[in-house]
Amino acid sequence: xxxxxxxxxxxxxxxxxxxxxxxxxxxxxxxxxxxxxxxxxxxxxxxxxxxxxxxxxxxxxxxxxxxxxxxxxxxxxxxxxxxxxxxxxxxx
Numbered sequence: 001x002x003x004x005x006x007x008x009x010x011x012x013x014x015x016x017x018x019x020x021x022x023x024x025x026x027x028x029x030x031x032x033x034x035x036x037x038x039x040x041x042x043x044x045x046x047x048x049x050x051x052x053x054x055x056x057x058x059x060x061x062x063x064x065x066x067x068x069x070x071x072x073x074x075x076x077x078x079x080x081x082x083x084x085x086x087x088x089x090x091x092x
Contacts (some may be wrong), residue, residue, distance in 0.1 A: 018064045019064070020064075021062070021063060021064030022063070022064035022065060024090075025090055026088055026089065026090055027061035027062065027063050027068065027088070027089050027090070028061060028062050028087070028088055029059060029060070029061055029085050029086070029087045029088070029089075030060050030061065030062050030067065031059075031060040032057060032058065032059050032060070032084065032085040033057075033058045034055060034056070034057055034058075034074055035049040035050055035055065035056045035057075035058060035074075036050070036055050037050060037051075037052060037053055037054070037055060038050055041056075041058065043058060043069055043071055044069075046071050049071065054073050054074070054081070055073070055074035055081075056071055056072065056073060056074055057071070057072045057073070057074045057081070057082055057084070057085060058070075058071055059071070059072065059085035059086075061089065070085075070089075072085070
């Protein structure tokens with residue numbers, strides 16, 4: 001009985017989170033990867049990120065409906081880029 005209640009509660013909570021993402025236009029980070037110059041990593045609409053002289057940060061976000069990809073310049077000190085992907089962000 002407790003397992004069923006826990007399952008229903010978890011299901012309702014996940015539906016509420018998904019609905020709030022859809023309505024608010026916010027995105028939640030699900031995966032990030034740093035691509036250094038010389039590495040082969042192709043992102044649609046951005047091409048091969050490893051061909052650049054600057055390291056890149058590839059961030060995958062869940063919107064409540066799909067996964068979207070954002071690409072940022074990588075900078076370990078956050079001056080000319082980001083050192084990590086923002087955990088929650090708004091859609092463009």
